[in-house]
Amino acid sequence: xxxxxxxxxxxxxxxxxxxxxxxxxxxxxxxxxxxxxxxxxxxxxxxxxxxxxxxxxxxxxxxxxxxxxxxxxxxxxxxxxxxxxxxxxxxxxxxxxxxxxxxxxxxxxxxxxxxxxxxxxxxxxxxxxxxxxxxxxxxxxxxxxxxxxxxxxxxxxxxxxxxxxxxxxxxxxxxxxxxxxxxxxxxxxxxxxxxxxxxxxxxxxxxxxxxxxxxxxxxxxxxxxxxxxxxxxxxxxxxxxxxxxxxxxxxxxxxxxxxxxxxxxxxxxxxxxxxxxxxxxxxxxxxxxxxxxxxxxx
Amino acid sequence: xxxxxxxxxxxxxxxxxxxxxxxxxxxxxxxxxxxxxxxxxxxxxxxxxxxxxxxxxxxxxxxxxxxxxxxxxxxxxxxxxxxxxxxxxxxxxxxxxxxxxxxxxxxxxxxxxxxxxxxxxxxxxxxxxxxxxxxxxxxxxxxxxxxxxxxxxxxx
Numbered sequence: 001x002x003x004x005x006x007x008x009x010x011x012x013x014x015x016x017x018x019x020x021x022x023x024x025x026x027x028x029x030x031x032x033x034x035x036x037x038x039x040x041x042x043x044x045x046x047x048x049x050x051x052x053x054x055x056x057x058x059x060x061x062x063x064x065x066x067x068x069x070x071x072x073x074x075x076x077x078x079x080x081x082x083x084x085x086x087x088x089x090x091x092x093x094x095x096x097x098x099x100x101x102x103x104x105x106x107x108x109x110x111x112x113x114x115x116x117x118x119x120x121x122x123x124x125x126x127x128x129x130x131x132x133x134x135x136x137x138x139x140x141x142x143x144x145x146x147x148x149x150x151x152x153x154x155x156x157x158x159x160x161x162x163x164x165x166x167x168x169x170x171x172x173x174x175x176x177x178x179x180x181x182x183x184x185x186x187x188x189x190x191x192x193x194x195x196x197x198x199x200x201x202x203x204x205x206x207x208x209x210x211x212x213x214x215x216x217x218x219x220x221x222x223x224x225x226x227x228x229x230x231x232x233x234x235x236x237x238x239x240x241x242x243x244x245x246x247x248x249x250x251x252x253x254x255x256x257x258x259x260x261x262x263x264x265x266x267x268x269x270x271x272x273x274x275x276x277x278x279x280x281x282x283x284x285x286x287x288x289x290x291x292x293x294x295x296x297x298x
Numbered sequence: 299x300x301x302x303x304x305x306x307x308x309x310x311x312x313x314x315x316x317x318x319x320x321x322x323x324x325x326x327x328x329x330x331x332x333x334x335x336x337x338x339x340x341x342x343x344x345x346x347x348x349x350x351x352x353x354x355x356x357x358x359x360x361x362x363x364x365x366x367x368x369x370x371x372x373x374x375x376x377x378x379x380x381x382x383x384x385x386x387x388x389x390x391x392x393x394x395x396x397x398x399x400x401x402x403x404x405x406x407x408x409x410x411x412x413x414x415x416x417x418x419x420x421x422x423x424x425x426x427x428x429x430x431x432x433x434x435x436x437x438x439x440x441x442x443x444x445x446x447x448x449x450x451x452x453x454x
Binding site: 120 | 409411412413414416417418419420438440442443
């Protein structure tokens with residue numbers, strides 16, 4: 001995400017907005033007519049894969065798939081570089097999801113067609129960040145946003161990228177997490193260097209009345225060696241309807257999904273809950289990225 | 299006084315003197331130069347010698363010039379080092395090592411999950427910058443992990 005300037009991000013978001021009626025099925029588009037998009041997903045994914053498929057088909061393009069890794073040439077020992085070189089000969093663009101860090105960057109060195117990083121390793125998932133930004137822009141505003149991020153801020157790659165991107169828009173950020181899952185110190189330091197106002201707390205009560213967007217993340221059980229400790233943290237970071245009584249009327253709640261139990265079901269029915277719409281925004285955002293990468297839209 | 303110093307590190311007739319090496323890094327410099335396994339000339343070195351800017355190490359290698367790759371590696375672990383080329387006991391040329399802005403295939407990424415540590419046909423790639431404290435900071439161009447300590451241990 002750090003490769004993108006604010007102007008470039010804005011251009012992607014503007015393009016997504018133009019394509020949103022197509023994503024909703026209200027208009028038809030043939031922008032990717034005759035184009036073949038290869039989805040190379042080396043690890044499980046539901047939302048990212050299906051939203052790329054939807055985005056391609058809404059733009060009139062065709063999909064080819066790697067299918068199950070177990071049934072592919074990878075099991076015969078083929079390296080990723082060769083796989084990319086071969087698929088480059090079949091498709092006009094490759095969307096890659098791979099468990100190793102930096103795999104998309106490497107793939108771009110071997111590909112003769114554009115590569116879109118659909119999430120590599122544990123650090124980068126740039127299309128998620130684009131859709132998060134698009135959601136915030138559509139549901140609230142980006143400039144000078146008052147946002148709180150909550151949950152697993154230590155390992156959550158979506159919040160790390162989002163922090164960086166929002167810093168380009170001068171956001172005020174509050175990080176809500178237990179001490180063991182705090183935002184890494186170097187990220188906080190980098191943000192402060194850019195004169196971003198940063199606050200850290202371990203409770204929703206401190207922030208809920210003072211923010212415009214609450215970005216929730218899932219706390220993963222495997223991060224805790226002690227199951228009892230996990231139970232305690234999980235319950236402390238649960239967003240309930242009662243907590244929202246003190247929220248600003250226009251507060252929007254986002255979550256990259258899947259959620260487990262960090263957002264109580266009663267929150268779904270409030271006007272604050274925007275996480276399912278956020279999942280939809282993945283479609284126009286990925287349509288924009290596909291169209292821009294293919295050069296079918298300027 | 300001069301005699302005493304000469305006793306510590308004997309002057310060389312032809313070869314290279316690497317001076318102002320960060321104290322404690324002389325053995326790593328020898329490793330970079332593959333001196334320990336592959337050298338015919340005399341090699342002498344001093345560790346923790348007093349210098350104008352604090353303690354330093356010095357390495358003298360008889361009958362040996364340094365290539366660019368070796369200089370780049372040395373600059374990563376001793377960014378303030380100077381290289382003196384000696385002919386007939388006289389310093390023919392003296393220059394500071396230059397920290398490259400980019401190195402390829404020189405350092406292994408610290409992140410075990412980095413694609414450059416897999417069986418792919420690629421070499422590691424790092425951007426190189428000086429830290430505010432004067433040290434060296436490497437950033438992997440694949441996974442973006444940063445290496446700022448124990449670089450010598452990560453040399454390929």
